Amino acid sequence: MYNLGGVDLSDIPFIAGVQNNSDIALSGLFDMPARLGKTFHDWGDEDGIEPYVSASEIFFGGRDLSLTGFIKGNNKSDCNDKLGVLYNLINSFTDTVPLQSDWGSFNVYVNAPIVGNRLSDTILSVTIPFREPVVDMTPLIPIGDSSQYGIDGNSFALLGGEALKLSGDSWNRTNPKTENISFFGKEKAFIGRLTAPEHTLTIGLRDESFIGLRYKVKEFMALLASPGVRKLVYPNDKLRAFFVKDGFKTTALYAKRTKKFCVIDIKITEVNVTSVITLENLIDYQKFNVTDSDGNNIKLII
Structure with a gap:
């Protein structure tokens, strides 16, 4: 209908x-929509980019x-x-x-x-x-406490499916940043900082009902749209901190079969934890503990 x-x-x-x-x-x-407005700043003299990931900076089209x-x-x-x-x-x-x-x-x-x-x-x-x-992206954001492969401690199985592929700049040294330089009669060498690595994370999601599958997709949207950077643990890979600025696309969807499933491609941009805007994000998402020399927890006011 x-x-x-x-x-x-x-x-x-x-x-x-x-x-x-x-x-x-x-x-x-x-499909998850892309973000609106400026999503990062590229400091030419630093590797990668500075993501804009605080709640007041995140808007979607x-x-x-x-x-x-x-x-x-x-x-x-x-x-x-x-x-x-x-x-x-x-x-x-x-x-x-x-x-x-x-x-x-x-x-x-x-x-x-x-x-x-x-x-x-x-x-x-x-x-x-x-x-x-x-676009409505309002389900509860999952809070993970797992050490399994997944995102922010949420295993892929807990999120409703499995990781199918991680492609892109996984082991590449990315392009150096370029700069226009004029130099009469000669080629000028320019040793630039590196661009931010980009990857495509392909996820398969499944559920017994279409309503359940739709909820899992929206839960994924809510997780990726939440403030701060995400933490990816992928099989045979290193820990990666990332954010999503371009949303994701559904490349397959089967809603009439006994087992409903879809495949989504998520373009992720990797960031160095030192480029995250606030120290609070580092504590929340990388689970850093800050203590003094006697082992007492230190309360940070930012």
């Missing part, structure tokens, strides 16, 4: 299709959704007329409208061309792009 702005699209009739690497017609519903399906008519003219009904419906909207489905409800607007393709005299394929400007 897909209902747009209070209109059941099956009455047109719009017949739901399936997206690539999926068994439903809607894509983007599990919207995300893109896509609905694909078919318009079916009795003949070419009837098929064209029914496509016109869909277009007139969308043309009538002056603000965001609810897109309701078995997979959730989203307040959206059409933000790009609708792509139609004639398959026969009686069938047109149609892909409708939507923008969801405000």
Whole structure:
């Protein structure tokens, strides 16, 4: 069932299709949006970047959704007329409208061309792009106390799945930062500091129900969106501190099988713990203990 702005699209009739690497017609519903505004500062004379990860600096934009399906008519003219009904419906909207489905409800607007393709005299394929400007990311943030592989002490199993791959600058020495230098008649050597390593963490999530799977994805969003830097412990890898500025993308989603599952690709930017903005973050997320020479805990006021 897909209902747009209070209109059941099956009455047109719009017949739901399936997206690539999926068994439903809607894509983007599990994507985490990217952050808005400036997310880091690059000090040219230091390695890496300074992330902006305090609560007052974290804001998120919207995300893109896509609905694909078919318009079916009795003949070419009837098929064209029914496509016109869909277009007139969308043309009538002056603000965001609810897109309701078995997979959730989203307040959206059409933000790009609708792509139609004639398959026969009686069938047109149609892909409708939507923008969801405000995304709900409100589940409770998990608090982990595990030493297993995972994020911030939350094992991948506890988060509802498993880590499939970590790719990118895992063992690379990243590019040196560049600087434009003019020097007449000669090449000038410039020894720069290093850019921040970037990785893609691929996670598979699964659950017995679609509602449970959706909650786990939103829990992941809430965890990655929380203030401070995250701590990644990955098999056969070193401890990495990171933050997420570009959200994540769902590369596969199967919601109709007995075991519901999805795959998400998270682009993470690694930071040195010394570049984290406040010492409080180091204490909270790296679990540093500060004591005096007699072993007494020291209270730090920042």
